[in-house]
Amino acid sequence: MIEIKDLHKSYQTGATSLHVLKGINFNVKEGELVSIMGSSGSGKSTLLNILGMLDEADAGSYTLDNVPIKNLNEKIAAQYRNKFLGFIFQSFNLIGYKSALDNVGMPLYYQGMKRKERVERSMAYLEKVGLADWASHLPNELSGGQKQRVAIARALASDPKVLLADEPTGALDTKTSYEVMDLIQGINDEGKTILVVTHEEDIAHMTKRIVNLKDGVIIDDSFVNQVRAKANV
Template sequence: MISIQNLHKSYVTGNNSLHVLKGLNLEIGEGEFVSIMGSSGSGKSTLLNILGVLDDYDQGDYFLNGKKIWGLTETQAAITRNAMIGFIFQSFNLISFKNAMENVALPLYYQKISRKKRNMIALEYLDRLGLKPWAHHLPSEMSGGQKQRVAIARALISNPKIILADEPTGALDSQTSMEVMEILKNVNDQGITVIIVTHEHDIAAMTKKIIRLKDGIIGEVITNGDLQLYRDRVKSE
């Protein structure tokens, strides 16, 4: 699903150049449930932006679903994001003057699906996440957990191949965090690749594969069998 070879990315500000990603290699298969960890400055946000086709890179290869992501115009990038990727953010990023249903339906608006139809689909997704009664509430009238569930519904509505979640539980209490992770796990069970960026070990431990970034390259990959060990290690820490 995702194949990255020798990825380089630097940020240039004035005369200073900050080399963030230094030849990173990464393979993520279809249907994987992955978390990306790393201390601040390790390049996880940069990697997430490149994965999400929000940013370009300087060198290397990035194949998304077999298609090379390189030199896209803004319009092409927008279309790719809309078709392939669902985003979930720490601060939910719902549009404040739209109600839950309209927020969820927004990606379909950019697919030029009729208002009636996309609102119907949005209601369906909200129902699936147990939010149907809140469909006509504004984000300001909902709790954090509800907002994040609306955001998840919005990420799912365009039937993406990949869900990219940037600290999805960062603004939630642990109880709600668990609920959100449960939902993401269900999403993954339906075959959608889920990638979570987090710095919380217990959240990472709920995924099936942990990728630790260190100084712009992959520092450590912990997969299935080792995961139990990792969980134990985290608990003892």
């Protein structure tokens, strides 16, 4: 599903150049649930941004579902993001003045889907994350866990190839974190490819494979025995 070869990325900060990714090689097959770990500054967020086409690599190749991601203009990048990727953020990033239902419908809106169909689809995904009753509520009327579940529903709405989660439990307490992870595991069980960036060991062990990043290189990449979140709730 995802193939990355010799990926480099550096940031220019004033006169000095910061080499963040120093040759990343890494493949993800369909249906995998991978966590990317590393301390802050290890380059994990940068890697995720490149995977999410929010940022571009300086060198190396990136293939997503057999489509080479290279020299995209903004319009095509936007279309690819919409079609291939679903994003889950640490700070949820819901749009404050839109109801939960409308937030979930956003990717569908940008696909140009008609309103009626969009509402139906969004409702179905809200139901899937167990928030059908909260459809008309604004984000600030929801708890953190609920917000993240709305965000997950939104990420799923366009039926993307890959879900990218950037510290999805970073702003949540342990119990809620596990609930969210349970949901993510459930989605993965249905066959969706998911990448989770995290720095929490327990969260990482709820995935099937842990990739450890340090100073811009992968120091460890191993499959683990998945801990089911449900058992810990």
